[in-house]
Amino acid sequence: MPHFPEAQFLTSSWQPHQFPPDEGREVAFVGRSNAGKSSALNAISGRRDLARTSKTPGRTQLINFFDLKSGQRLVDLPGYGYAKVPAEMQRHWQHLMTSYMEKRSALVALVIVMDARRGLTEFDEQMLTWVGGRSLKTRVLLTKSDKLNRSESTRVLRDVQAVAGEAASVQLFSAVKKTGVEEARGWILAALAG
Helix, strand or coil, rough: CCCCCCCCCEECCCHHCCCCCCCCCEEEEEECCCCCCHHHHHHHHHCCCCCCCCCCCCCCEHHHHHHCCEEEEECCCCCCCCCCCCCCHHHHHHHHHHHHHCCCCCCEEEEEEEECCCCCCCCHHHHEEEEEEEECEEEEEEHHHHHHHHHHHHHHHHHHHHHHCCCEEEECCEECCCCCCCHHHHHHHHHHHC
């Protein structure tokens, strides 16, 4: 049973002027291209096919908006730091994401998706620094945690919490084993409800 039964694809945006009207409440998902962002979105929504997943990192090249209900949306942002694309495309993504994240009034919360096996990358640290300078509710999902043993999971959780500090809450997550899915879903629903 989907936990967001009314969730449906709304639109994809290649340019800021294509964003839906800046109203309501949005929770955006951002993360490194191969961190499992689309899989996390699908697990949390309870829908296998809401966000398109791929074996090829960097397939999300547009900002994808998913309508939930009465002005609530989930937003899938392009992955950062991995996709093998031309520099011009990388610059376009940067401009698109900056326009969305810095100017979007409807953005009420951010979910940063990190591969637990990789730990913090330079891009992840930049994202945490960015949210630290704003009053934006932020949650870090340490995905693929099922690939780590208990001591490795504990260590990466502690390390990321130390860097995130007050800027974000951090949790272990696995789309495959459903670890942390209910916890993440509850956090998102609370953020959408205000």
